Amino acid sequence: MSTPFSKIIAGDLPGHFVWKDPEVVAFLSIAPLRPGHTLVVPRAEVDRWTDIEPALLTRCMEVAQAIGQGVRAAWDAPRAGLVIAGFEVPHMHIHVAPAWDLSDFDFTAVEVEEDQSVLDAAAERLRTALQGLDFPHAVAPRT
Template identity: 40%
Template sequence: MASVFTRIMKRELPGRIVYEDDHCAAFLTIAPIRPGHTLVVPRLEIDHWIDLPPDVLRELWSASARVGRAVDTAFRPRRVAALLAGLEVPHVHVHLVPINSEDEVSFSKADHDPDPAALDDAAERIRAALG
């Protein structure tokens, strides 16, 4: 059965996709820790990042860097944190979170009912920064 991330990439489920290439896609999470919190996901469904083939791992980090730069441009945080911490979906994903302090990187701070207009705005800002 396809993961929820694969279903978003295939447009079977809605998602605010901000970036796509042949190897990866990036879209906003539905439970952001901070505005602009974006997930970068390889198209290959593998549960744990240490099991990714080297070429897929390279593509994932390349896409993460590209999208991370766009998040940085769009939100101007002190840093864009990159986390490989997801346990809720058995499909590797990099969390890109714009932060101004390390205490902002806590999944306990996730907004499980974000304003759809704020998510749309964040997605447009990231897309614009990507060009």
């Protein structure tokens, strides 16, 4: 059975993509911890990060690092946080978000962002930062 993330990757559900490569994509979370909260997701459907092929996990972490550099630059954050929780969707994903302190990782406080223009603006801000950092697989900002 296809996961919600596979449906986003296939274009069957909407997604605010900031990164696409042959193995991994990244798109904004619809329930952000902070503006810029991004999910790094392998195209392959793997439920648990402990079950993923090591080379693909390495690729996911490389993309997460690039996204982390992008969110730090875009939001002038002192840190980019990274969490692998695995409870929300049965498809391995890495949460990357700008962070100022540990309270920025309170998953119990998140709410779905209903205003798509907020997500559009955050995606555009992150795309611009990633392009400025010269990452070739970053999705180009809209012109």
